[in-house]
Amino acid sequence: MRRAPAALLSLALLGCPSEDGAKDMPRGPALVVLGTAQDGGLPHVGCSCERCARARTDPGAGRKVASAAVVAGAQAWLIDATPDLPAQLEDLAPRTGRPRGGVDRAPLAGLFLTHAHVGHYVGLALLGFEALHAQALPVHASPRMAAFLRDNAPWDQLVRLDNVRLHMFEGAGTVTLAGGVTVAPLQVPHRDEYTDTHGFVIAGPRARALYVPDSAPWAAWPRPLPEVLAAERIDVALLDGCFYSPDELPGRDLATLAHPLIVDTMDLLQPLIDAGGVRVIFTHLNHSNPAVDPGGAAALEIRRRGFEVARDGLEIPL
Numbered sequence: 001m002r003r004a005p006a007a008l009l010s011l012a013l014l015g016c017p018s019e020d021g022a023k024d025m026p027r028g029p030a031l032v033v034l035g036t037a038q039d040g041g042l043p044h045v046g047c048s049c050e051r052c053a054r055a056r057t058d059p060g061a062g063r064k065v066a067s068a069a070v071v072a073g074a075q076a077w078l079i080d081a082t083p084d085l086p087a088q089l090e091d092l093a094p095r096t097g098r099p100r101g102g103v104d105r106a107p108l109a110g111l112f113l114t115h116a117h118v119g120h121y122v123g124l125a126l127l128g129f130e131a132l133h134a135q136a137l138p139v140h141a142s143p144r145m146a147a148f149l150r151d152n153a154p155w156d157q158l159v160r161l162d163n164v165r166l167h168m169f170e171g172a173g174t175v176t177l178a179g180g181v182t183v184a185p186l187q188v189p190h191r192d193e194y195t196d197t198h199g200f201v202i203a204g205p206r207a208r209a210l211y212v213p214d215s216a217p218w219a220a221w222p223r224p225l226p227e228v229l230a231a232e233r234i235d236v237a238l239l240d241g242c243f244y245s246p247d248e249l250p251g252r253d254l255a256t257l258a259h260p261l262i263v264d265t266m267d268l269l270q271p272l273i274d275a276g277g278v279r280v281i282f283t284h285l286n287h288s289n290p291a292v293d294p295g296g297a298a299a300l301e302i303r304r305r306g307f308e309v310a311r312d313g314l315e316i317p318l
């Protein structure tokens, strides 16, 4: 058994910040999970299934659309701009301790984008002239993603009015943030109608995290996922957990599914979990996914096998 990774030790020291506030404890940089639902949210837009109906009446059962923030001191860098961006900025504000009162036109030190699917970038609209009117917010994106924003309305207005400044990944694309944290893009296969798609390796003094909310099944990766986790020395992997198993989608041909299934990901990564060197946490859950329910059989099975399901507010020390 390998020694416990730095991430686990730090987590133990920090306790559970989202539960008790943990205001008085020293806090280093962290990856703060702000949303864990697939693009359509939970409740899912227009859906009246039992799970979505419950999420409407019990906000604790709901999940915002998948995103996360790298927080270091009073600065925060958002990964993806979701349709829930306004509420997610509010969730972030106490964590960064930014002064309240009046409109904060610079609530973020920057933003990283994975790709141009609605759950991942349409929140940018709220940064524009009609809403926040952000000023020169650095947006880090692939050259294709940056060109998509620069060349298409209404996103081009954000660029023309200098609400955002596009920073294209260059070379390895590593961006150095505060607190000794770096963020490096990792291209992943996905439905790439408008742009290519990236995950991010987020490395801090205490731990290295991989954030891949959206991906084609792992078999489509040019390099096997376990090799990537080893090569990047990942302590914590937040991975696409859109669907749990084929049972969830009766009548659908598995070969056409655009996402890895949680049951397959667990089979692939079980040896790493058993070796004790890495945390694997599922995010970007579709409303049909039974793992959404914390007390359900799917969530229990995931925990039994040593994996985790992300929840909004989860903090991963970096």
Ligand SMILES: [Zn+2]
Residues within 6 Å of the ligand: 038, 039, 117, 119, 120, 213, 214, 284
């Ligand atoms: Zn998505």
Ligand SMILES: [Zn+2]
Residues within 6 Å of the ligand: 115, 117, 190, 214
């Ligand atoms: Zn997508």
